[in-house]
Amino acid sequence: MGTSSAEIAAELRAQIFAGELRPGEMLPSAREITGTWNVAIATASRVHALLRSEGLATPVPGVGTVVATTAPGARGGRSSRDAPQHPQRRQHVQRPVPEADDAVAERIVTAAVSIADVEGIDSLSMRRVANVVHMGSATLYRFYPSQEHLLFAMMDRALRDWSAGDEVGTWREDLIRGHRELWRVFRRHPWLAPQLSVTRPQLVPAALVFAEWVIRTLTRAGISAEEAMETHILLFTQARGTAILLEPETEAESITGVDADTWIDERIDKLEQLSSNENHAALKSLIGSGYALDLDRAYERGLALMVDGIFSRLARTR
Structure with missing residues (x-):
């Protein structure tokens, strides 16, 4: 059963009485209510009607529905004398968070990351995060x-969470160490890799810090900044591409209760049958050999191959 208009109105009413929504401020629009609570537009409209009937909200032509300046019980808000005559709709654009509110903003993000880490990105919603942080x-x-x-x-x-630490070795050793640390971050946050775009990268400050470190490390090897940038993209794509496999596997195991090894064991007879012809001799040699795909090992091998390739190319061109 979905959320009723009375329940949504009760939540907004509590925010008004607590001073979280102050006199003269915009209430969530009907469209915002439908998105946040996943209800029909008719239900959202009834929310506004309920609050208006209680004297807590008032419509302003050309603006929307705002908290009434005479809302009974509202605390911490402005008086009707101080309320703006023409309140402005809050724009859905990212604005700097006031310094005094940095701790609150960080608490919100930490809660959201925890939800995604434990339950997956599909479990994340603004309403869920709001409930977690009260x-x-x-x-x-x-x-x-x-x-x-x-x-x-x-x-x-x-x-x-990624940190390069101090330069402790050659450019090759530092490059491997820094990318192992990136893999650890992807391991800790399985939802992260699928959200990151490579062709149209988001200008995430921490991602720029990582890119700067990689390019600077590669230029220590005598590579131009342009070639270092392209090499960074290749190394990052290898880490991201491998890490994309983490979340689906975790989700599949959570839903079925069957891990990857068990899934393969249950299908070993079919695999042997499919690989029995001569065209699949290489695959057949793996079946029953004890080999099991290990993403940590696969990433480590791939990283070593790519860095060794960079090292060999430098050796040939000098």
């Missing part, structure tokens, strides 16, 4: 006007 949805939207803005902040928060 905050009204309208308040949450003041910090992050949409789930897209929140996801951007989540990606930055997750990538801030």
